[in-house]
Amino acid sequence: xxxxxxxxxxxxxxxxxxxxxxxxxxxxxxxxxxxxxxxxxxxxxxxxxxxxxxxxxxxxxxxxxxxxxxxxxxxxxxxxxxxxxxxxxxxxxxxxxxxxxxxxxxxxxxxxxxxxxx
Amino acid sequence: xxxxxxxxxxxxxxxxxxxxxxxxxxxxxxxxxxxxxxxxxxxxxxxxxxxxxxxxxxxxxxxxxxxxxxxxxxxxxxxxxxxxxxxxxxxxxxxxxxxxxxxxxxx
Numbered sequence: 555x556x557x558x559x560x561x562x563x564x565x566x567x568x569x570x571x572x573x574x575x576x577x578x579x580x581x582x583x584x585x586x587x588x589x590x591x592x593x594x595x596x597x598x599x600x601x602x603x604x605x606x607x608x609x610x611x612x613x614x615x616x617x618x619x620x621x622x623x624x625x626x627x628x629x630x631x632x633x634x635x636x637x638x639x640x641x642x643x644x645x646x647x648x649x650x651x652x653x654x655x656x657x658x659x660x661x662x663x664x665x666x667x668x669x670x671x672x
Numbered sequence: 673x674x675x676x677x678x679x680x681x682x683x684x685x686x687x688x689x690x691x692x693x694x695x696x697x698x699x700x701x702x703x704x705x706x707x708x709x710x711x712x713x714x715x716x717x718x719x720x721x722x723x724x725x726x727x728x729x730x731x732x733x734x735x736x737x738x739x740x741x742x743x744x745x746x747x748x749x750x751x752x753x754x755x756x757x758x759x760x761x762x763x764x765x766x767x768x769x770x771x772x773x774x775x776x777x778x779x
Contacts, residue, residue, distance in 0.1 A: 589768070599716065599759055601768040614767040615673075648715055656763045658706040660727070662715040 556581045558649050558663030565669050572639050572670075576632040576649030576663055583607055583625050586651035588632040589659060590623060594645045602634065604652070612655075639670045674698050674762050678771035684779040691747040693774045695760035700740045704764035707736055707745045710773075711756045719758075720745065750776070 562574040576588070590602040603613035605623040613621050622635045632649055646667050650659040675698040685691050695705065703723035708716035718727045720736035723743055733748040747754055755778055760771040 598773050599761075599770040601770070612766050616767070652763075656704055656765075658718050658721040658727075658761070658763060659708075659716075660718050660721075662717065665715050 556586070556651055556661040558651065558661060560647060560649055560663045560666040562647065562666045562668055564667065565671060566639055567672050568640055568670055569638055572634075572636045572643065572668055574634045574647050574649075574666060574668070576634075578630045578632065578651075581651075583627055583630045583632065586653060586661075587655060587657075588623070588625065589650045589652060590621070590632075590634045591648045591650055591659070592643075592645040593648070593665075594642075600645075602636075602647075604655075605632065641670050644668065644670045673767055674701060674764065674769050676760055676762055676769050676771040678758075678760055678774050680774060681772060682775040682777060684777050685750050686779045687750055687752055689750045689779075691750050691754075691776060693745045693758055693760075693776075695738075695743045695745070695771050697741045697743075697762055697764075701762045701764035703739045704762055705736075705738065705743045706761045706763060707734075708759045708761065709754075709756050710759065716759060747776075 557579045559577045566572045584607045589604040605611045620637045624633045646665040648665045649663045651661040677696045705723045707720040710716040724736045757773045757775045
């Protein structure tokens with residue numbers, strides 16, 4: 555069974571770059587497509603993007619090219635970087651795995667809260 | 673981009689009730705429609721995929737139907753553990769998108 559564990563700084567300042575990590579256990583990071591999804595407090599879910607270990611990536615245009623997802627096969631983990639953050643980026647960030655590009659997100663981490671504030 | 677519209681945004685129901693949630697896509701998505709349940713403070717979990725296939729371990733009181741642009745999630749007999757928020761999501765094309773959610777509350 556795939557288990558995902560996100561981690562991050564908890565608080566970043568406006569205009570800085572946020573970096574989040576998702577440790578994958580119970581499966582190889584090569585096995586699935588890895589997405590990041592976020593949820594502002596009290597609101598709905600927004601897909602950020604995905605990456606496959608081969609290098610294939612796709613991002614939500616709403617992030618205006620601020621997001622970069624990477625996979626570290628040696629450490630079996632997935633990372634997200636989001637540049638030029640603002641208060642609107644305050645959210646719980648989830649990583650999730652899917653079997654393919656058009657398949658459902660079958661495994662989710664518990665999420666990590668990221669607040670943007672000076 | 674494909675917009676997903678859920679209705680209602682919230683509903684109140686009693687244990688044992690039959691509950692139906694609808695999801696409409698702004699264009700045809702065939703059956704590339706998934707449903708997730710989210711309990712307070714927890715991550716979403718997959719309930720239904722490909723519009724009508726039950727994820728392993730999900731109780732059979734949950735069912736999904738639809739194709740094209742109109743979909744439904746039905747809970748046949750609501751149980752106490754079903755009070756949660758429910759989200760539809762299209763995986764037809766990028767960017768993946770979710771409905772706004774439906775919060776099922778206790779009447």
